[in-house]
Amino acid sequence: MNMKSLFNRTVLTAALLSANLFTAQAAQAGDTPVADCVLRETPFSVQLPAYDVMTRPEARAITEKYYPGLFEVLPAWLLSEKMPSFATILTLEQLIERADPAKPRLAELDAELSALPVTEEVKAARCARFDAEPQYFTVDDSQVQVLVFQKINGYDHGRSVTAATEALTRMSKEMGYGVTVTANGGAFNANNLSQFDVVVWNNVSGDTLTLSQRAAFEDYINNGGGFLGVHASGGDSIYFWEWYRDALLGVQFIGHPMEPQFQQATLTTHENSAHIAESLPEHWSVKDEWYSFAAEPDLDGVEYVITIDESSYKPGNLAMGGVHPIAWKHCVEAGRAMYTAIGHREEMYDVPENITLIKDALKWTSGQGEKVCQP
Incomplete structure (x- = not known):
């Protein structure tokens, strides 16, 4: 039995209980209208979606x-x-x-x-594009549980989402982790989230959670949960959830090259306290779509895991200059957060280096690695 995971989840459950955030189990589907979505009451303007x-x-x-x-x-x-x-x-x-x-x-x-x-x-x-009914999933007896969330209201990466789902499921099982996949925002309630050590956002795009679902996720993270964001989960041109953009990601996406869209580039692996990707070469090359951000992550204690050499591809007017991060990790109060921009091409989920990166990220964000976050 993995006592560390069991202890962490017990502490997380107690914290959520004390915050009175548990909800009763509900049916898997229903016609309850959503009443607490973001921008529901906002006046019409040019700043609306x-x-x-x-x-x-x-x-x-x-x-x-x-x-x-x-x-x-x-x-x-x-x-x-x-x-x-x-x-x-x-x-x-x-x-x-x-x-x-x-x-x-x-x-x-x-x-x-x-x-x-x-x-x-x-x-x-x-x-109408949000989910009202709280969901509660039955998980297996694995001591580490992974929730893969892939609701998409914005840009749908299609086959890449499917490839990532298959890879995340396969990797989790290889690591002895239980895995549950959902595209329903109703999964974000304290009762359900307390079962999981990490929530992976698989190419999520667009606003997908109601205000109460957001609150449940924020409390889950702050009280010791884990977040792993993959590619499009950090690739929206606008966010109407400041906590997600500023506390979890720490960046604002500004675009990716289109001429050509997919380019071979050289990546650099960086030492970090969680030993994520430490088995990878210092420099390695792969072909993908490369995101640029308005600035480097503005996060306390952030550690870069992967950066990209801008001289090795053509970022055009999206060059960040200096350090151009691709994957990084940090703590959010007692929670663990990591984001990787790799993963537009479905082939990326068969690339050995990317598989190693994701497996190591799953280990740390689920609380199984060294140097986990302290409240």
């Missing part, structure tokens, strides 16, 4: 008055009105900027949008 403007006829009409043909000149994949939709991870202003960088009359548009009423129908529509 473009999706929440273009899917409301009255708001769309006002937008087209100021920017005629906007929704015709942009590519269809950007404007899907079905979930998942890229339009949920762009503000209306960002969408307009793609068609007309000068953005004339933006202030006038914003003023007219703000006068629209936020009706009960509007509120219900904004919350």
